Amino acid sequence: MSGPSLTSASPPEVHPSMGFVAAPRRIPPSEPRGPHQPQGHSHIPKPGILPAVQSLIVIIVVAVFIVTFTVQPFRIPSGSMEPTLLIGDFLFVDKQVTADSIGSLFLPPPSIHRGDVIVFHFPLHPDVHLVKRVVGIPGDHLRLRNGHVLVNGLRLDEPYAFYRPSGPDNFRDNFPRLQNADPAIDSRWWIRMRKLIDDGGLIVPAGNYFVLGDNRNNSEDSRYWGFVPSENIVGRPLMIYFSLRQGDGSGYISARPAGVALQPSNQAGPLRFARWERIFRIVR
Numbered sequence: 001m002s003g004p005s006l007t008s009a010s011p012p013e014v015h016p017s018m019g020f021v022a023a024p025r026r027i028p029p030s031e032p033r034g035p036h037q038p039q040g041h042s043h044i045p046k047p048g049i050l051p052a053v054q055s056l057i058v059i060i061v062v063a064v065f066i067v068t069f070t071v072q073p074f075r076i077p078s079g080s081m082e083p084t085l086l087i088g089d090f091l092f093v094d095k096q097v098t099a100d101s102i103g104s105l106f107l108p109p110p111s112i113h114r115g116d117v118i119v120f121h122f123p124l125h126p127d128v129h130l131v132k133r134v135v136g137i138p139g140d141h142l143r144l145r146n147g148h149v150l151v152n153g154l155r156l157d158e159p160y161a162f163y164r165p166s167g168p169d170n171f172r173d174n175f176p177r178l179q180n181a182d183p184a185i186d187s188r189w190w191i192r193m194r195k196l197i198d199d200g201g202l203i204v205p206a207g208n209y210f211v212l213g214d215n216r217n218n219s220e221d222s223r224y225w226g227f228v229p230s231e232n233i234v235g236r237p238l239m240i241y242f243s244l245r246q247g248d249g250s251g252y253i254s255a256r257p258a259g260v261a262l263q264p265s266n267q268a269g270p271l272r273f274a275r276w277e278r279i280f281r282i283v284r
Contacts, residue, residue: 071095071238074119074129080213081131084117084160088244089278093119095235112137112209114156117283121232124186124225129234132221136210143201144175147216166217175223176202182224189226237283243275
């Protein structure tokens with residue numbers, strides 16, 4: 001058979017008992033077919049590679065936008081914020097708290113309050129990121145007595161603070177004390193600090209924040225190197241998105257990509273050492 005519309009090639013059917021000849025059967029028209037297209041099969045065009053490339057570009061642009069302006073992953077390699085943050089925790093950090101964030105084009109950035117955990121550029125080495133908790137905001141009169149923070153004469157409620165047993169340290173536990181300089185203190189901070197003490201307490205100047213680690217007896221923080229300028233603040237940790245049991249680190253938090261950081265030293269693989277109970281925990 002050929003052609004779009006055909007009749008049966010067999011002779012007409014005769015019905016002798018009824019005395020008439022049946023009409024020829026008609027085959028319904030079919031779709032036109034090309035010379036190389038098999039009968040009974042329709043052609044399905046294959047998708048081109050261009051749409052896939054375009055989708056990939058969009059995904060990359062969105063990811064770069066999010067990491068650059070919205071959130072950024074970090075890894076915790078030190079114990080200065082224990083028990084809030086543990087060695088091996090992986091964080092998403094909200095970058096919308098700074099004045100130069102993309103969100104500040106539409107709304108003023110949220111204020112930094114006492115008790116907030118922040119990630120910031122270390123004032124002594126701006127290429128290094130640190131994570132600490134804010135205990136003093138601009139204008140505060142601050143001191144430590146027996147390890148406890150007093151702000152404007154009142155003891156700060158700190159359910160997050162952890163005091164690992166250790167020997168007495170007057171500079172660390174009774175800050176500021178000009179009679180007991182610690183060998184770890186930055187010399188420039190020692191000179192500046194002396195000018196900001198009033199009535200036994202430290203005055204936090206405008207545009208600066210005083211920060212401490214939650215692990216109070218094992219943290220080098222504002223007691224040793226000074227204030228955090230507001231322009232150094234990167235953001236606030238939002239959530240622990242993964243956590244691994246692993247060894248100690250350098251004392252700083254790392255901004256290495258998650259794909260690089262997720263490499264435990266034991267070859268058994270990361271899943272065995274995951275702290276599943278910490279995943280998706282909100283940082284407070």
